[in-house]
Amino acid sequence: MNIPAWVWVATLCGLALLLIFDLAIIGRRPHEPTIRESALWVAFYVGLAGLFALGIYLTSGGVYATEFVSGWVTEYSLSVDNLFVFVIIMGKFAVPRIYQQKVLMIGIILALIMRGAFIAVGAAVVSRFVWVFYLFGLFLIYTAIQLVRHKEDDDDVKENLMIRWARRVLPVSKDFDGARMTTRLNGKKFVTPMLIVMIAIGTTDLMFAVDSIPAIFGLTQEPYLVFTANVFALMGLRQLYFLLGGLLDRLVYLSLGLAVVLGFIGVKLLFHAMHENNLPFLNGGEHMSWAPDISTNLSLVVIVGVLAVATVASLIKSRGAVETPAPAAPVATEAVESEADAPGKARGATGGSSARGAIPEPNRPQ
Secondary structure, rough: OOHHHHHHHHHHHHHHHHHHHHHHHHOOOOOOOOOHHHHHHHHHHHHHHHHHHHHHHHOOOOOHHHHHHHHHHHHHHHHHHHHHHHHHHHOOOOOOOHHHHHHHHHHHHHHHHHHHHHHHHHHHEEEEEEOOOHHHHHHHHHHHHHHHHOOOOOOOOOOHHHOOOOHOOOEOOOOOOOOOOOEOOOOOEOOHHHHHHHHHHHHHHHHHHHHHHHHOOOOOOOOOHHHHHHHHHHOOOHHHHHHHHHHHHOOHHHHHHHHHHHHHHHHHHHHHHOOOOEEEEEEEEOOOOOOOOHHHHHOOOOOHHHHHHHHHHHHHHHHHHOOOOOOOOOOOOOOOOOOOOOHHHHHOOOOOOOOOOOOOOOOOOO
């Protein structure tokens, strides 16, 4: 796929204009988007991705268009799963709802910059060293296993090294000052918890890129398609965060579905590496023609099918949990609780285990 320089420039300019437009909206009127507003924006970005795929089909053929759609669906699904962590981060730092748009927008910009760098390095590596696909494949399979084993661990987000360093080095105020990242208290300059939240979102995006970039290189090795699929997956993520809202808690099987997808792509990468094998200690440096070649069309069918099953199963599971009535409390026949005991009982009744995606108590930086 030969992409002229002017196409790259036009794509980057279009991306910059969208980001500037989004930032202008947030800066002019910080607010919590309504369901209707969020749905319209999500539909706009999904439609834009569809038009882009159609343009690739008309200019470069169906194979590249299918590779783009496969990569976009995979990256978009991974982004939805990442929203679970964003919800927990927002709750942990008690970010006011009207300022969460700004946090997400800055996070998206940081993600685009970091993924752009990752893609540039990844494209240079895969074009020269075929054996790197073995590493990518094994890493994705390992990630899939970890998702299955620790699918409930994302109910808590531990502070990473960067956040702990920022807390230790920077003077952090106790309270937010609007959407500002710095403030003055008694004539002294402080950074606000907003900056710590930005660091948390940015470093989280970096960890997400480590998973997602090898995954999309398993579907296409075209740098332009890898980059644009990531762009369209991230654009609109801010509005999707507000659109899904409580629905995130109901996608209980999404992580398992993504584990299957990542495992599938990992196996596909291993087979691809075997076909292109050039390692002397593996099969004498000869191509392993016995390894099956998984086509892009089959990959798209598997990815969409698995994610659809995971989504439907999640909604059925969560609907059953909501509709199932709670067992009736036993009726006391021999004794009547004293008024002093009642408050303790009431507190115990609400102190059960939390559902997946529940937000921990706010832990504001001191």
